[in-house]
Amino acid sequence: MLVGGLLGVAAAKSDRFSAVLKPVCDALQTMPQFIFLIPALMFFQVGELTGLIATALYAIVPPIRYVEYGIRSVPADLVETSRQIGCTAWQRLLHVELPVAKPVVVLGVNQTIMAALSMLPVAALVGTKDLGQQVYIALSKADAGQGLVAGLSIALVAMISDRIMRATVSNADGVLD
Template identity: 45%
Template structure:
């Protein structure tokens, strides 16, 4: 027996008309406001082009020295620094340097945007339980929505290109930044906050000098997860014109080039490991410093 046949539902024609009306409304919105929305993202396009040119046109020894220096300052761990040095050298040896630099520039821009957008939202959520109840379901949808779905509205609004891909990546990678900022501030010791109030700190002074520094290890974990999710979206975003290591992987899938796909996939994994180890090491150093201060 077909149990679902007894379930009340919209008939096929009504359902088709309903979907068609939504599609037509979105197309009308795109035709009327697409150019305006595209203009809003012009500064973002300039930022992405600047970051990409910086990474691709700077001589590779300088880029390598800067990456290694950042790894040392963040981790103070020789194994992490050694891995950070060897991985880019291998990527360059196998002729994937330019694509890797484009990918890194995309991840850098996505991470900066996620921090700029996610940090204030997370702070606001930590201040208001009501706002947290409103925003949390939205974040749940953003995290569970299949990543391919994000490409549909941005392509309809902005067409094919790097900016639509960037927006799709940011939407996919933003939730951890918001959630862990909210969590980190909520976990700040209430006794410390009461002491700050006793010294007459304003809300801004308390946030800047007490809450954010103490929540920084948790916020760094959010940045780490944002970077990982952005890297996971790189291959998918290459379907709509995002340059980098994702495009060779897409080409390998389309043409069954096993070696091309494996090598570029391993390059993405190598970049992910560098970002992960460096950001984790920095978060652990912040956590140890916090324990020493409060110990």
């Protein structure tokens, strides 16, 4: 999320960087999940690190796109007002643009979590030891009960994180009004 967010901020501030980054994001977003395992396996051995790298590559697109969109959609009058009162570029970013873009950025965090959770069963193919591994084990044993419990656990983690993100945005709405 941090790397994607920083890339999103850079893309929002530079049209040239955004133009270079957009086809990369398009390519990453359209590739099947299994494809992310191949370059990770080429450079690293089977294990947790490979699964983490493949998951990070798959989940990096939402924060880039949402942060860029959020910052670009800040009203121009707010940006101009902050310039007129003497804010530096960093002050404008930290105290004006990011707080106004917070609902969109939080949505990007939510989508990043969802993408990472959807990658768990795929990353289990390279030896990760998490809920995705439990889905993989259940699949290999044709154990519907274990697979259902593991899949529902992943879905429950996703729903809990979604509720936390919604609460974050709804609490922020009261502060910003």
